[in-house]
Amino acid sequence: MKLKRLFMILPLCLYPFSTAFAGEDVLNSGDTAWIIVSTALVMMMTPAGLALFYGGMSRYKNLLNTLAMTFVTYCLVSIIWVLWGYSLAFGESDNAFVGSLAHVFMAGIGVNSLSGTIPTIVFVLFQMTFACITVALVLGSIVDRMKFSAWIVFTVLWATFIYSPVCNWAWGGGWMARIGALDFAGGTVVHINAGVAGLVLSLVLGKRVGYGKEAMFPSSIALVSLGAGLLWFGWFGFNAGSQLAADGVAASAFLVTNTAAAMGALSWMFAEWVHSKKPTVLGIASGVVAGLVGITPAAGFVTLPGALVIGLVAGLLGFFSVAVLKHKLGYDDSLDAFGVHGMCGIWGALATGLFASPAINPDAVGLFFGNPGQVWTQFLSIVGTAVYSGIGTLVVIYITKFIAGGLRVEKEDEIIGLDNAIHGERAFEMD
Numbered sequence: 086m087k088l089k090r091l092f093m094i095l096p097l098c099l100y101p102f103s104t105a106f107a108g109e110d111v112l113n114s115g116d117t118a119w120i121i122v123s124t125a126l127v128m129m130m131t132p133a134g135l136a137l138f139y140g141g142m143s144r145y146k147n148l149l150n151t152l153a154m155t156f157v158t159y160c161l162v163s164i165i166w167v168l169w170g171y172s173l174a175f176g177e178s179d180n181a182f183v184g185s186l187a188h189v190f191m192a193g194i195g196v197n198s199l200s201g202t203i204p205t206i207v208f209v210l211f212q213m214t215f216a217c218i219t220v221a222l223v224l225g226s227i228v229d230r231m232k233f234s235a236w237i238v239f240t241v242l243w244a245t246f247i248y249s250p251v252c253n254w255a256w257g258g259g260w261m262a263r264i265g266a267l268d269f270a271g272g273t274v275v276h277i278n279a280g281v282a283g284l285v286l287s288l289v290l291g292k293r294v295g296y297g298k299e300a301m302f303p304s305s306i307a308l309v310s311l312g313a314g315l316l317w318f319g320w321f322g323f324n325a326g327s328q329l330a331a332d333g334v335a336a337s338a339f340l341v342t343n344t345a346a347a348m349g350a351l352s353w354m355f356a357e358w359v360h361s362k363k364p365t366v367l368g369i370a371s372g373v374v375a376g377l378v379g380i381t382p383a384a385g386f387v388t389l390p391g392a393l394v395i396g397l398v399a400g401l402l403g404f405f406s407v408a409v410l411k412h413k414l415g416y417d418d419s420l421d422a423f424g425v426h427g428m429c430g431i432w433g434a435l436a437t438g439l440f441a442s443p444a445i446n447p448d449a450v451g452l453f454f455g456n457p458g459q460v461w462t463q464f465l466s467i468v469g470t471a472v473y474s475g476i477g478t479l480v481v482i483y484i485t486k487f488i489a490g491g492l493r494v495e496k497e498d499e500i501i502g503l504d505n506a507i508h509g510e511r512a513f514e515m516d
Contacts, residue, residue: 113202116330120203120211123326127214130319131159131221138312138370142420143228145304146502148512151228154236158221161240166213167191173249174212174257181260183250201329211326216252219275220244225422226283229293230499233507235489242481243282251278251470266466267441267449267459269338270327272382272434273470280427281471282478284418289482290492292417294499304512306366313370317346320377324384337445338384341392342377348396349376349403356404368404371425375403378429383437386449391440398436399429431467438463 136155143151162170169189176184188194191209198205220240254261255268268274293301303309324342328335353372358364379399380392387395406424418424438460441451450456486492493499498506505511 110199119331123322126322134315141305141308150503162217174252222279225420226287269385276426276430281474283422345380345396346376349400352400379433386441
């Protein structure tokens with residue numbers, strides 16, 4: 086009788102191993118729990134971290150408008166993603182440029198569907214938070230002067246026709262993935278994409294009234310600092326969660342993310358201290374974000390020494406782009422979306438080709454570990470993303486202008502402030 090029971094139980098014990106050997110996806114509760122937490126962390130980055138970071142940097146009369154545009158971006162992209170954005174990014178397709186319509190309205194994705202070791206629904210939500218924050222990052226270039234209605238139209242079009250295809254290129258099996266480009270958590274997909282789009286949008290809109298002639302002080306450095314802290318916290322889900330597993334690579338990504346952020350803050354602070362004789366809180370907070378941007382594409386591929394160099398250069402490059410380059414070129418990138426996200430994203434993508442270590446991932450090897458070709462591959466991914474984002478954004482802008490009846494607010498509204506002119510509210514009670 087005991088022998089009979091043993092033979093009955095033995096197949097059940099061997100079942101998980103048999104499915105694994107058969108190549109079938111098997112749910113892992115630890116991985117699932119970690120990615121659910123990571124999704125919540127990245128979600129917090131947009132309507133909390135970025136909203137406060139951008140809101141605090143905007144002028145007092147436009148603080149609420151900045152918050153509103155950030156919030157509405159998250160809401161719009163959340164809907165777009167589950168209706169058609171995810172399908173365009175990750176739908177099964179033979180071409181190298183965009184997904185398919187196989188999963189429109191989440192078709193074919195049920196509660197038992199798996200992507201690797203996690204439920205596909207969790208993967209959809211995790212990727213949704215990336216789409217949301219990417220579109221919201223563009224906002225930093227044009228606060229103080231874009232119509233709220235035009236921003237809504239732009240968000241729908243840009244998320245659909247720019248973000249989703251670029252996401253497919255890197256993570257959905259598109260051409261960047263096929264040539265071996267490395268982007269662990271969004272150097273090209275998120276930061277270069279958003280930074281270039283923001284630059285193009287700011288150039289088309291033109292400078293703010295009084296730009297270069299009058300001081301434009303941030304409304305609240307305290308909000309900026311709080312927002313940067315929340316972004317830093319959420320970024321652990323952004324980078325470490327991109328491993329899609331609770332394992333050693335995720336732990337390494339967590340470590341190098343924190344290290345690069347800290348180094349970025351210090352290098353920006355000391356550069357500003359030398360240049361302007363004052364280490365500002367705004368500079369320290371901006372350095373944190375610069376370091377986080379720089380490490381994002383490399384987080385799952387580099388070791389600690391690489392992270393230190395990436396953070397160091399990102400802080401210096403971010404400061405130079407904001408304090409020197411922008412003023413020499415004369416463009417009005419309101420909150421430095423291109424200077425921080427675009428420039429540091431480019432550095433991070435290139436640095437991945439330099440520092441990717443086989444000790445972290447044997448399939449991702451950079452120049453300093455014997456694979457100089459990876460730098461060229463990274464360069465191609467940067468150029469491809471920048472060109473598509475720049476030209477595609479320009480097309481989206483003119484379609485938006487036609488649909489929304491213009492892009493820019495009236496001059497009188499810009500002078501009064503968009504909080505009152507558009508929303509009928511004030512962030513602060515003024516005596």
